[in-house]
Amino acid sequence: MNPRHDRAGDGAPVPGEHEVTKLIAAWRHGDTDAREALVERVYANVRAIAAQSLRSSPAATLGTTDLAHEALIRLLGAEASWQDRRHLFHVVAQATRQVLVDAARRRLADKRGSGAEHVALDAALDKADPGADANLIQLDDALRDLARTDARRAQIVELVYFGGLERAEVAASLEISETTVDRDLRLARAWLRSALEA
Template identity: 45%
Template sequence: MNQEAPLTDLLRRSQQGDVLATERLMPLVYTRLHSFAGAMMSHERSGHTLSPTALLHESYLRLFGADITWEGRTHFFRVAASMMRRVLVDHAKARGRNKRGGGAERISLDDPQQGIQVGDGGSGANILELDEALSLLARQDARKASIVELIYFGGLTYEEAAAALDISPATLHRELRLAKAWLRSALATEKQP
């Protein structure tokens, strides 16, 4: 049996209220989700009030508190990446960061394999600016937005993201380059007076 089938079955059973399936599910996904959260948080400013474990737990609660029909393992991890992004954005908003930066962590689009990269404060975008630009991109091209989300927020490799979206790695690379160019343009336009 492939790796997808047991997880998909547990997701389906958990969604139907099977408590045992939910209990068996957590150990199967915890390590992977914790590594996603760790990759995201490792580049945050020192003293950040949200830890990787807290990010994971908040995301996990939201995942299983939502009414989602799980389509399988890849769908689960795509939604988890999106949920972690939402938790980070909600956390930034709750901390009262203003939209234009003012001390908020900076994010660079240069190295997706390292997750979200925080710059020195002088370049890049903060999480709120990136979220806004990514939401605009999603309205124009959902797949490109999903690619960015899976790689930057989900910590997936290029190959994993390509498999999750059922596209070739070459297509993923091409669309990621276009998405990054679009995001840089949108972020630069947003910063102009």
């Protein structure tokens, strides 16, 4: 799913909590369309928050933590059930990763001069460091490699770095102990960093 082709209308506000909760319920019952719809909505939302958060502290290394949390609260409301939140963690983490990686790819493509016709507006505005974008794409690739052999470890990385979850939340979400989360995370992080440096 590519956010550049999303169908979210210009100026369309975030859909009501109501609808997202319903979509999540439908998704849990195996409705993959609901999942698609949800993901699409999350993308739009995450992008909006990204623009806002990053604008307020453009130099920050921040992350995606605040981002994802805000996305959750906006989408689900503070009183949403844990079940709903747990499902959404994964969605938001994946969505955020996808959004960021797509944006990075797009910028790199623009800089290479290809597809000048398709210059996206937000890309036209930015003054990005091309190194960071290349690194992010490398990380994305490495994470994908990792997911093939070590799915759980890759997911922990995704939840922490793109989903902005605390270790306790990750543990609860994956139904593993916090110690396991710590151990897996440290291992995966070490591997990823070594992979990036290679």
